[in-house]
Amino acid sequence: MVVAHPSAPEPSISFVELASTTDTSEDLPLGPLVPADAQGWSPLAVGCATLGYGIYAPPPTTKEDLEMPLRMVRLALRYGVTVFDTSPHYHPSEVVLGNCFRALKDEYPRESYKVITKTGRYAGDGFDYSPENIETSVRRSLRRLGCGYLDVVYLHDVEFVATPQACLQKIYKPLDFLSDPKLQAEAGLLDSQAGEILGEGDEKIVAAFQVLMKLRDEGLVKDIGISGYPLPVLLRLSRLLASNPLTTPGITSLLSYSHSNLANTSFSSYLPLFLQTSPNLRILTASPLSMGLLSPSGPPNWHPARTGSPQLMKSTAEAIDLAKEKWGKEGGVVDLALGFGVRNLEVEKGGRKVPVVVGWKNVGEVHEGVRVWREVNGLGGEGGKEAKKGREETEVKFRKVFERDGVQDMSWPSGPWTK
Template sequence: MATTPPNAPDAPEALPTQPSVPYERNTRLSSILPPLIFGTATFNHQYNSDPFALDTVGLVSSALTHGIRAFDTSPYYGPAESLLGAALATPFVRTTFPRSSYFLLTKVGRIAAAEFDYSPEWVRASVTRSLQRLNTDYLDVVYCHDVEFVSAAEVLGAVKELRRIRDAEHSVRYVGISGYPLDVLGDLAELILRETGEPLDAVMSYANFTLQNETLAGPCGIGRLRAAGVDVVPNASPLGMGLLRREGVPVGALGDFHPASRELRGAVRAASGFCDRHGERLEVIALRHALESWLEAGAAVGSRGDPASGVPWVRESNEQVGGTKLGVSVIGVSRAPELEKTMLVWRSILDGLEGGRETAIKAGRWSRAYEWSWNRKRAVQILKEGVQEVLGDWVDYTWASPPPGFVNQKGVNAGADETVRAGKDKPKATVEEVDAPWLTPAASPEPTEGGDEVRDEKSIPLR
């Protein structure tokens, strides 16, 4: 894909500057965060042999023109922050999409596969580095990354430091945590509320609202987080870290990292065969189910931010799709066709929401798009139930995180944290590059094949 977005009007005056998101210090995140977030974990060598060879500038530009207004990243995702920052710094983006028109979400605390540092010194250094990499004066949301790998006291300390930065320096606007085990996320949300008197703005969960595992929607998930005052709960990794694919879990340069057992993988293969027999692909049903169902299931901890329209250069407001809160999801792509097809799926999902018929007609789309979307939703629901019958006892199963025997190797790799504590709250250049980091499960995107080409059969169909 070229580094200029598709269907861009030729005349400069045809590219009006996009409006800013209304924000004041007391604005709740749930009133402005978009319900679809572009995850940049794909801008990493775990899913792509050479992330620098990806057209990240074109992907980010195209995402913006299709209405996406939020990008999730992390220092742990290899070069992702730098690549995203460079894409957002192009003249086209700076002219057409001012910083105030989109959200940047990043993380602190995870340095490498087995190295974590939640100290206030490292939190400050990490925020400073993210600001520099992303070419911005502020970060909309900063999560403590994969909180189950450190102690509750460390998480509490990191949250307090992020809030200090928020209040004193204003370079952070909202503070949250991310991780996998729902009991840990619930414990920490309750602890932080109890100890500080202030709830978390966001808790990002991954692989907990999928075809295989829907526990995030239940009392141990958003029920408990909502009771702890958490404002927004984004759902990431709708394919369960790549488990819910016809081809099986992704195996990149670092080998097979997925924690699913041989038995669970076998059950998923059987479920994939079930989908094949009904003319569908497992990953298509998984993606559509997660995105579509979470809009409603996650609404209590969702947002009224404007959704991406899915149509180039067409802005859509929350009011146009019903005006209610919508559950927030994180997607990830590596190449232009994946993005374009994902946005077609997203557009079809929006057509099925309240007001979808009227919105379609006003936008000049097919007047029966609403009806088609609802029929597709029913078909996906039927196949979802069939998949879960095949999965049997593996439905709502969760794997251990961290794995048994995990030991935090902080300070072993390069003495990076000592470097920060010794001086100026700014890491050395050695901290800029982490040796072969594993892709974090949090915000894990739909995995893709390495190399420059992906066969159509492995892409998301146009539906």
């Protein structure tokens, strides 16, 4: 099922009522809960692309399939995971998630969780950053999710709309853009280029962001920002929106994905630069498995690494075999990669953390995700210090495969030329 542009009819989604939903010992937390910060943000967030049929799982066919989203969302909340990330682009994800929130409203009222969604990108119809559509899309998300307000709304995958840059149209290392003045100039990252609009695409982003500012002024959205893959683009646009008189003071939230994992750790070097645009910026990272790249079965057919980076694919396969041999735990590379990815980065020493968005499809994955998070963040887990040492030693060996092949911290092209 493809949920298209906001002008298309809404889909009809089958749903199992709470009263007839399975609720057994498997639906209860195991061990300590995940603590939220003073603002109610948990260090783990549920990535709800998994609720979009056909993206990471086939459409539901059985009662068990139909009730699993509700069970998964309920267990996450029972564990103290309060943050949910979705998008109109994720097929019917917003509709399915909204049904879950409505079913659980007596136990978990709106103020007990955070909702993040996006606007401007739609399954089947590509991108529409027109001001009229941005407003229509956000208002539709409010209805779908059953919310009077949204905690965060991002302009979705901004690199597909921003004015294209030739330096990002091939595989590259984001860290090179932090040290090479020539690359910085090509990517618009010099201090003298802050606030510079490079073309029509940038103009569309400025106009769309102004709509989000208006919706925030109306109280419909709390934080507004951008999401996407290429770190140089996210940094350039963050500076543009902070410097342009039409959009000052700029974004208040940012979502980066696939740059804080075993294959690519570039995000940690960009973090202080993003914070320079706004010291109170709410930042999240997503996809500790790099959209399935770091899984035994390999990434899905649509994954950009399959066509954009053959060497990265080859190195990943070898590193996964090494992880099977050296880590020797049930779950293998998924356990290893998830543990590496959910170590929360600190925004400031001893202070705010960067929440990690993890996609879960069922209650078993919720249990496993929370267990691994507790283990790597020193809040209990299996095996104590020896297990932690074994995990870290295997992580180093895993990363060395990428380093040997010259693809450590490499990014694939993402933008309008890759549609």
